[in-house]
Amino acid sequence: MTNSERYLDSSFKASKILTKTYSTSFSMGIFYLGKDIRNAIYAIYGFVRVADEIVDTFFEIDQSDKLDKFHQSTIESIKNSYSSNLILHAFQHVVNKYSIKIDLIESFISSMKTDLTEKSYDRESYEEYIYGSAEVVGLMCLHVFLNGDEKKYNELKHYAKKLGSAFQKVNFLRDFHEDYELKGRTYFPELEMNRTFDESSKKQIEMDIEKDFDEAIKGIKKLPRSCCLGVYLAYSYYKKLLNKIKSTPASKILITRIRVNNFQKFLLLPSALLFSLFLRRS
Numbered sequence: 001m002t003n004s005e006r007y008l009d010s011s012f013k014a015s016k017i018l019t020k021t022y023s024t025s026f027s028m029g030i031f032y033l034g035k036d037i038r039n040a041i042y043a044i045y046g047f048v049r050v051a052d053e054i055v056d057t058f059f060e061i062d063q064s065d066k067l068d069k070f071h072q073s074t075i076e077s078i079k080n081s082y083s084s085n086l087i088l089h090a091f092q093h094v095v096n097k098y099s100i101k102i103d104l105i106e107s108f109i110s111s112m113k114t115d116l117t118e119k120s121y122d123r124e125s126y127e128e129y130i131y132g133s134a135e136v137v138g139l140m141c142l143h144v145f146l147n148g149d150e151k152k153y154n155e156l157k158h159y160a161k162k163l164g165s166a167f168q169k170v171n172f173l174r175d176f177h178e179d180y181e182l183k184g185r186t187y188f189p190e191l192e193m194n195r196t197f198d199e200s201s202k203k204q205i206e207m208d209i210e211k212d213f214d215e216a217i218k219g220i221k222k223l224p225r226s227c228c229l230g231v232y233l234a235y236s237y238y239k240k241l242l243n244k245i246k247s248t249p250a251s252k253i254l255i256t257r258i259r260v261n262n263f264q265k266f267l268l269l270p271s272a273l274l275f276s277l278f279l280r281r282s
Helices: 003-022 024-031 035-056 063-080 086-098 102-114 123-146 150-174 176-182 199-220 225-246 262-266 268-281
Strands: none
Touching: 003 024, 003 035, 003 086, 024 035, 024 225, 024 262, 035 063, 035 086, 035 102, 035 123, 035 225, 063 086, 063 102, 086 123, 102 123, 123 150, 123 225, 150 176, 150 199, 150 225, 199 225, 225 262, 225 268
């Protein structure tokens, strides 16, 4: 192994550690991807996580300046095929190897910048935010899953966007207490004009998410075997989380964060394995 290969290997390990530290659910899904694509998905998650932490955690710093510098460093690393930042070094390798489009990265950073200035969204700005913060992440992963098959990418990108959208909207509901009560932020246009979050608005949001999931599963069934099980596990986890949210009163969503415990996550595996086995035989 050359020194450059050691450095890249260390970069992927850093991304993997970051992913496992922040998300047991995504880590479980990634574990069941093909070995040859796991590191790439860790790298994408690591990049997304660092940007998200800049805008959502470190309030004592100049977040706008730090995000601008992170953005600049990201573009430079892609151009130079190198970064002294291990997370960015892993990410640039994936971007260059799988020809991930720069406009996806720009849209993502743009949505992160929006988090620093906006507290509520109308329908148009909400859909733009969902695209930049979540749908493009699904498209980045799709580039990896399909390994440059542009025809297949164009066929499945609609479903990848819907899956990313569903995941993000579930996150919004899960984190509603922190966003709404502690940060004064609400993403859902159903709540603009100071409308109260109640059972009616909650039901409306849940129905919108279900529509995204119904579309997303159609695309999951068409994915290559190397990634189908891992993606379906992530899908199953978020469906489970949504079902828990649906059975929780709106008044409780306002004061607590809904979770799926590790044992419940583990119970998702048998059905996911059966799903994968069925697709292989069909």
